[in-house]
Amino acid sequence: MNDKVIKKREEISEEFKWKLNKIYKDQEDWEKDFESLKNESTKIKEFEGKLGNKEEILNYLEFNEKISRKAEKLYVYAHMKCDEDTTNQNAQGDMNKIDAYMAELGSYSAFFVPEILALNDGFVEDLIKNDERFKLYEFMLKNILKEKKHVLTKDMEELLALASDCLDAPSSIHNMLTNADMTFEKIKDEDGDEVELTEGNYSTFIKSKNREVRCEALKKLFKEYKKLENTLATSLTASVKTFNFDAKVRKYNSPLEASLEPNDIPLSVYEKAIETINNNISSLHRYVKIKKKLLGLDEMHMYDLYVPIIEVKKEHVTFEEAVKIAHEGLNPLGEEYLDIFNKGIKSGWIDIYQNKGKRGGAYSWGSYDTMPYVLLNYNYELNDVSTLVHEMGHSIHSYYSRKTQPYYYAGYTLFCAEVASTTNEALLIHYLIEKEQDKNKKLFLINQELEQIRTTVFRQLMFAEFELFSHNTLNEGTSLTAEDYNTKWHELNVKYFGEDMIVDEDMDIEWARIPHFYSDFYVYQYATGYSAASAFAKSIINKEPDAVRKYLGFLSMGGSKYPIDILKDAGVDMTTPKPIEATLDRFNELLDMLEEL
Template structure:
């Protein structure tokens, strides 16, 4: 299995390289039996409507709802895992569609719950909880719902908002259809002097080309094409902002930023700390641009030179079994218990390793509360594949710890914490590889990969976050933003972030139009905070005491039993301060020092 020259069928892959989904359901008939069971028990939840002021009825509803939710989750996870094994298999397309459709019905059956809880006062909720000891488990859950009461409208107003939700999604839908379906790009000349059509998919290849003419051509063709639709993109972008501002004002938040952060108890200072701390450290990014210019031996550096590798990629050949061994060595600082969980996951069938015909691409971690975690890979013996194994096992062991230590209702971790454990593993893995690599070119490549990871996640995503904040605030203050305004704001941000060495080509001014995450307001900053928290944990794990490792493992065990800021703070990382992000930028500077010494 070390050398895979052609894509095999699922049947040709040895069982030891496949995940053990049959541990969930030994066969599809058992899945069908549970699906039938779900259709019997889920409608019974409607019997509790109007009775939730009675503490025993409320407890019975919540217990029944949790049981039904776990069953539904098992049904969905099994269906999507089986479907991802071979997406051309119509059998699993059907069962996945069945459970997705029934999930919508399930949500509708329980739509009465939150409005009914919100009809109670805080005193009434406290009295209901005190009357039934079993409700103590659900106290945080119920009070979290009640805390949103100032931002929840009357039943009729909520019904109206719900009825127009599809209309409010129109800006993103228009953006998606235009950028993914209707737009086409002219042809360019590739590295082999052949004419090829540029697409969103192959742009990422051409912008990394060692041939400067190829990457310049791809860059200009892509963004000039976006420029032809600049007024439409400006319309969809500002309309999405107007919708979000409308919702935040309607729900009585002080700002759209508050409406995004407050539900998870994330202080606004966290967002501002991200922007301010990165702005204070922009000389580090300017230094990186200068070093890149020298490494590429350029007289001047343009925006289209940003993604070409500083170091030619050396040939890595890391068979899967070797990757497991490297992960175990790299993660050794996390202790024997962590390593035993990792090994048992590999041996028990958590991981689906190799590509096969019809298999979903990419990588992820999945699973239900009662199942083992599952990891999808498409392993090809490259160093990034080995790093991805460490990353996805970070997710899965986080889920393992959380599910073992939290009741179902608090077992999921929120987005703010979702990438922390995986990136912590990735940092430990890359650090181990770099410290133990004797080949200078490979070591330089690994350094560059880490630098690029910080540049694209911390500096780039913060620039996006600053752009979002600026445009939201301007529109909340009543300003209308034209295409020229948006391009001007974006141009000036690029100029500030990349410094005097970088030539800010006018085509980059349209890049804001290409970012789908801008339609999920104030989303991208969480990439930065997750990365920063992970880098702080990486430092703590390598340089701290034994109790620091235990604190980190307590973070992994916490699920959403507390708010994300509190969970991280208890583990030693305070995201309300600039320190975690500063730690990450210090690592960036350290890597720059190492790179300059080597070249």
């Protein structure tokens, strides 16, 4: 097909589209199921006030599963139908209908957790111990009971729920301020033309071969943040205080505990990750030194960090070639895995090419009763091969967990979610680097993997360190001003990047640009996920005994245990520094390759 023209949806051959008709034949079929859901689901409310009876608990869990599965299937289909062509008014209508209904449906079962928690001590434990039928629900019920000491009275929970919209204000203010209200000056691009700088095109300019362009882009971007530093500091402080307030009210010992305890993640996992990166910070210093030399610079500034050390001509990779490359890269995972991969390609999991109105980007999605679909916007570049293996990593993870686990445990936590996709990416890039004969292309690929580790592990753990500082300081009752945030950010950059990097004052305000700081203690999971994936990839490539079997075991666990235990069972112990050290070993190995080339 001609990849220069973006076609209309109907002009694309069926073989390149996902097969949503395997969920519902047509809109009428969907409509019929939606009506039956609306009629049946209100019966959930009939269980309210009756959960002191074990038969009623069992009936509720079985009925709730039936309703939830149907609702998810309707929801996923309507959204994917809309994503394949956002201009389709009928699909939009269905999506709006199911979205509104899902919120209503959630309110029907709101009584379940409070009623389980109100039961006499020992009641649920006795059920699990003495009635075989409750074995299936053991992990779920015990997980609810674990939170008992942090759940408030019914009135207080309702009050907090009513206030939640107001309490989310700092994040909304930051979003509006930085995305809608802030404007940036014009800069000169590589051709000497004046162009308006935006958050969107900044990422292109910061990688520019022309040093003046990238320097001007960074200075002019951060200059606008600097003008609003007091407002941005106040909004971040308000956000952190809100989280800390919730942690206090719910009787957690610290803000970090409030974030980690619900998933049973020891605080040491967070603290050890920061400690391990600090103990190995010299590897990042070495990277800066090598990059400075390769770029031929007398001085290295932060605006030099993102520029590729080598430019290579873009390759045109057809989708058929992408599948073949993916196959070779994922070969160490063995026949069973590759068979599922091929089945996905052949049986219509993937919506491959762009079309007018199609949602951008890529994702893996589906429900317990559908195939694990993948949306791509394939653009014939090597990077698209990486996207393919990434999204198929998610989908095959879902395939295994849905096939192996009952409905209630088929989903997996965020802590585990990125591991499967990143393991695939690690295997792919390892294969591409190994087989590449062209020196420049090899340099380009090595730099790509180094940048991935720098931005996903070093950078995110620097963010995590900043978060711990801001939460703990405010929790102790000490105030933080824009100047305090700037000083801490400057200190961290100097520590992380070392003596070969000049940390200009412009950089001190960078904290104000990071929206993730409004999702408390979230970013460290990028680093832990990447490190777990690195550890898996390393053992699979080295053909360690049982490495593949253990990895497939991890994919099959879904959410049937806490994430730390799931990974530990598969041979990756996140309570030790080993997984992050495995990533840093790879980082050093790549640096050695750079120096040898």
